Amino acid sequence: MQRTALSRITLAASCLVFASQLFASEPKRPECIAPAKPGGGFDLTCKLAQIGLKDAGLLKAPMRVTYMPGGVGAVAYNAVVAQRAKDPGTITAFSSGSLLNLAQGKFGRYDEKAVRWLAGIGTDYGAISVRADSPYQNLNDLVEALKKDPSSIVFGAGATIGGQDWMQTALIARLAGIDPRNLRYVAFEGGGETLTAMLGGHVQVTSSGLGEVTPQLAANKIRVLAVLADERLPGRLNHLPTAKEQGYDISWPVIRGFYMGPEVSDEQFAWWQQQFQQLLANGEFAALREQRDLFPLTLTGAELEAYVFKQVEQYKSLAGEFGLTQ
Template sequence: MKNIVGRLALVTSSLLICTQLWAEPKRPECLAPAKPGGGFDITCKLAQGGLHEAGLLEAPMRVTYMPGGIGAVAYNAVVAQRPDEPGTLTAWSSGSLLNLAQGKFGRYDEKAVRWLAAIGTDYGAVTVREDSPLEDFDDLIEALRKDPAAQVIGAGGTIGSQDWMQAAMVARAAGVNPKQLRYVAFEGGGEPMTALLGGHVQVVTSGIGEATAQLAAGKVRVLAVLSDERLPGDLASIPTAKEQGFDVTWPIARGFYVGPKVSDEDYDWWKQRFDTLLASEGFAKLREQRDLLPLSITGDELQAYVYKQVEQYKALADEFGLVR
């Protein structure tokens, strides 16, 4: 009897191990829907490092860049060409949801993919070069009021993108029509910062995480972070727009989705990994190093969050006269 029980335990254990090994994707990949250096890149590399350091992924995850339409090309590729790939995660942000709300991802809406995890939140920021004559946010507001086209504003994404939306909200705070701004669109968050350093634009609106490297190097100044309160840690010295008298806020959630035909088993495997990762102290430190604040949502809860956000962005798009 003992031998039979022992054999059954051994078989059960072996089956469990085999199932676990079978469930892990052979070639895990994170699609960053922009060029290197922006928020999507940060998101993918955060998962890449976090899952590896926590021992939650045996095979190394590679990061693949698929720029185009601030997420539209990657979204369409996943839905139409790679819908059932269990190892493919794609980074998304609040900007992705804003574009979905405006129909910028073509015929696919927010229900076309399986929303997997939100792993942190960034905040918008308004950045200038260190030698800019604009010393604070009020200087920018006054400059826009005097001549809305005098300051060339660079950002990742065309009219209607989340970086444009930040610029539009700044313009609204100044009592200026956003259509009067000189706005230059780039693909992703890395290019605007390069243009700023080269003197091709005078102001950049982006996520604060996209500015921290140049901020630490002393090459730029952040006039305002678009959060309700000052951010913690090394960014605590940066004032918010609100404390400077202007009610402009822009939180930026970041996370991942998978294809619409990924099996429940594979989806649940990833969900369990992210649930474990998001609860760990090690990941909290990694997230803080990337200047992201906690936002841990997975599975059905995330799906509800996404659907609600898209509806709110539809209302905001209507408010700014953006065509859907």
């Protein structure tokens, strides 16, 4: 009996010590960096964490969202590694587009092993969209116009040549027998700028993540020609056609999540990981994520790191097919 009681006391003491360590690791000034201008997918990702962590009571201090555009994530990645390596309060948004750029060496001398991958909190899907008054009613209408004259249509996307948004259109063009190099393409710093340009008539087609354009879809300002998912999405987006059902066997899921600096301590990293694990198990957060047209994904710490490393290798192979490797 004495041993049992002693064991319980020891276990309780250990739990208190661990809890106190985690409490001590809570940052005083939490910040989420969105590596683009306001209004795009990175902004959406940061604000989802900002609201979710606050509403779930997992952050005592309010999280601020700051914007660090440049190189579609390259500026932020380099700043975190070189200048904020130990910062316990900073998390930075990333997407599959970030991983595609890493696979091509677009983030400079730093590769995918230069940061600590914290949490993946949702999945988006690629989408091809036009204005609501566009003459293109479906993906085949667009492709037929491109076959007649690839230079007659201007695509807008929140990335440079070889980026995620470009890759989505390039995959469609390749399947249609069109040389992607003949497409007219305007790169913007983030999805918010791209959508604004299309609504203003400066570009005719937007390639992006679906979650970036659904607010304008709900306002009947745009038409989604194709979602790059294996099958139609559930719920209110079920009416949107996939590229596959229109004859183009393309799927492009977009992970959305966060990383931290490479020298953040294990205790500080563990604190953030625990908060996100609790958040991702929270039913209210699931509803919040659904409102932003993202789909469930629960990856933290080592699981996310393994996913990232595998995805980067796959993107290296894909980039090689298009002659994009450096």
